[in-house]
Every structure is written in structure tokens, then in C-alpha cells.
Amino acid sequence: MDSITHTLFGLALYGTVNKTDMSRRQKAALLFTTVVGSQIPDMDVISQFWDTTGRYQMWHRGISHSLLMVPVWAAFIALFVRLVFKEKGWRWFNMSLLAVFIHDTSDTFNAWGTGYFEPLSSARLTLGTIPIVDVVFWMIMLGGYWTARIIKKRYHRSPHQIYRIVWALMIVHAAAQTGQGMALLHETKDQYDQSVLAADFIPGVFTVVGKKDGIVTLQKGSIWTGLAPIAELESKEDSDLEVLFEQNPKARTLVEWSPFVVIVDDGTKLGVFDPRFYRKGASFLYEYIDIN
Template structure:
């Protein structure tokens, strides 16, 4: 998910905890734990500062997003609470663990994926059933805020717990539809992926077979509509590309499958899940040397 959504998740976690007898320091510690835990896996973005090997795409959403690091991140957040506010409790530790777990797990559902089981598996797990920026999440959380404020609810934490229930229902419904599409259409292709669109129930299906990639708009309520067909030059030798552009090799490892471009001007690869308006923003290439004029 995007940074704003993760922040809103943290704020909603904080709001879902009853705090009638909590003092200022306890509330501050809980706030930092909930919001910090919702953000801390993305600390890996700083790896871009020293990335000289073109590996950032594998490092981001990699080890820091591993489910095995959840207890360590929660322990770090608990240490921060003790250091700054002298507050410690298993409840705070549990909030930190829950916030980090929600961050890591929610990232599984969009097309970017995450290294959920690193370091034991380098595979990027992605379901593609929730967009990276999901306005439905925003609407549900905003609705909870407005309801609790306008109705002057005496126990607003109950409202925010229902907000979490509704968001879980949204994920479940979207993922069930994605599973149905995968089960129905994936068998037609050698490789297949989903990418959710901003409108709920709407998906893009990306399938590759014998060097042909089809991108279709799909919904469980209607027949797929073919949007575009791409040709991948899978017989091209990519060794020179990888040697000259390390980011291309990283993209090849990171993507579930790629489209290979091999023409007179360039040799490159791109991820078709992010293909829009005639190009993919995840595209790595090298220019070919033109033959000298005689």
C-alpha cells in the first residue's frame, strides 16, 4: 500500500483502542507504536541512497517486510516507548506487532508484492486483488471518522473496530473475485497475473503464452474485454542487457514475467502488469549500437 494508507491504518489502530484511564505518556507511546509500526517496514527506502548495483527493486519490500521480522520490529517499538516515555507493557508490544503485521500483509494484496518469507524465500508474493492506492479503504476510514464525530459517539473505539471489520470484508470480497478470475482464466496461459483497478470488482488480467501477452479488463460479473496484445521477443539474448543494465536483471528476477523488446534501436524488458498508454513505467533497456555508415 502507499504511505498515506499505511499512516491511516496506524491512526485507525490507535483510535480502535479504548483509553479512558490512560495518561498522556501512555497515549503518546501507543500513538507512536501504532503509527510507527504501520510505517517502519518501509524504512528500506533508504537503501536507494547507496544502491549502486541496481538492486533497489529487490531490496524495497524485501527483508524489512518479512513476517519473521514482526517480533523484532515490535521489540524495537517497545524499546522506543520505554526510552522516551518510560512506558512498557505487553499490550504496547502487541500493538506494535499487529501494526507491522498489517503493513506486511496488506502489501501482499497489490501488484507490487512483498518478500513475505525472506530470507528463506526470495519470491515476491503478490495477489493483485487490491490496488496500491485503494480509495475504498480511505472511504471506509473517513466514514468511520465522520460517523463518530457527527454522531458524537461516546465510545468511538467501537466505531473504528467496525471500520476494521469493513476493511477486512473489502479485502475478502476482492480476493474472492480475484481467485474466481484466476481459477477461470489462468489455465489459458503459461503465465498469468492480476492487477486490481481503482474501482472495486474491476481487474486487469495479464496472461502470457508462446510469447504473446494479452491484457484484458475483467470482472466476475462480465466477460473479459481484450485491451491490448503485446509480443515478447523471448528468443532474444538478454546477457548483454543484464551486463550493461543491472536494474534490468533485477526487474527480471522481481517480475512474475516480462515482455522482451528487441528491435533495431533497443534491447529491453518491462513488466506488463504496469502497462498503461502504450508503455510500462517498469521498463529497463539499453540502446543498440547503430552500424557505421559506409
């Protein structure tokens, strides 16, 4: 998910707690815990500043987003709360644990995926059933925020139950999206040797990207409308990519990172791109070299 959505997740998680008997300092510590916990795995973006080998694509959302690191990040946040806010107890660790887990798990639902099982596996876990920016999540949280304000202002009651309903609705939305996407993927599984999903910004709409015998096909639609082909791409599977990898190390990383790639070898360029991000005749995840 994008940084704004992760921040909103943190605020929504903060809202689920009944803070009636909490001091101002405890509320501040809780807000810090949920928001920072919802953002801290993305600290790996700083690795791009010392990346000299083209590995950033693997480092970002890599081990920092693994299940192994969830308790490590949580312990770090809990320690900070103890030192700065002078608050002790397991509450801060548990809330941090939940916030980080939500971040890492929610990122597995979009096409970018995460290194969810690193270091046991370097493969990216990606379902492709939720877009990077999901307006439905935003609408649910915005609706919950305004409802919580009304409850607090008119009835002078803690609105934490409203935010718990917000989370229930978001889980239902994610489950519905994933169920629809998996149904489309299952429907086309016999057509391809490899296939993946990429969710559209419109809820319920997906692109199924399949590869067979060097041909990559993109089909877009929903379980209600069916799928319609939108592009067919030829991948030059017999091309020697070693010279590409030597001159552009990011290309090797992209091949490792992507479920599968399209190989371009047209006499002027040698490159690879991820077809899940193919729009208007090009993919923004494209690494190549010019051939003299």
C-alpha cells in the same frame, strides 16, 4: 499500499483501543506505536541512496517486509516506548506487532507484492487484488472517523467500537476483492502458461495478464461484465539478455522481481518490462539499453 493509507491504518488501529482510563503520556505512546508500526517497514527506501548495483527493486519491500522481521520491528518500537515514554509492559510490543503485521500483509494484496517469506524465499508474494491506492479503504476510514466524532461529542462515549467495525468492513472489502480477482484468474487459467492479476482503481475491476508461447495478453473486466482483451504483446523470448544485464543491472533485478516480463528486441532497443503496469502503450517498469 501507499504511505497515506499505511498512516491511516495506524490511526484507525489507534482508534480501536478504549483510552478512557489512559493518561496523556500513554495515549501519546499508543499513537506513536500504531503509526510508526504502520510505517516502519518502508524505512527500506533509504537503501536507494547506496544502491550502486541496481538492486533497489529487490531491497524495497524485501526482507524489511518479511514475517521474520515483524517481531524485530515490534521489539524496536517497544524498546523506544520504554526508553522515551517510560511505559513498560507487553501492550506496546503487541500493538506494534499488529501494526507491522498489517503493513506487511496489506502490501501482499497489490501488484508490487513483498518479500513476505524472505530470507527463505526471494520470490515476491503478490495477489494483485487491491490497488496501491484503494479509495474504498479511505472512504470506510473517513466514514468511521466522522461517526466516531459524533459518538464522542453527542454521547460522550469512547468510539473504539466504531473503529473495530471499520476494520471489520475493510477486511470484508479485501476479502470481496480477492475473491472476485481469484475467480477471474481461475476462469482464465487454461489460456496461459503463466498469469497474474492487477487490480484497477475501480473496485471489482481487474486486469488479467497472461503469457503463453511468447505472447502476453491483457484482459480487463470484472466478474459481472466478463473480460475483454485490451492489449497483446509479443515477447522476444529467444533474445540474449546478458548484454542488457551487463550494461543495465536494473534489468536483471526486474526480471528477478517480476512474475514474468515482456522482452523487447526491435533492433534499436533491448529491454524488459513488467506487463502488469502496461498503460497507454508503455510500462513504467521498463529497463532497456539502446542498440548501436
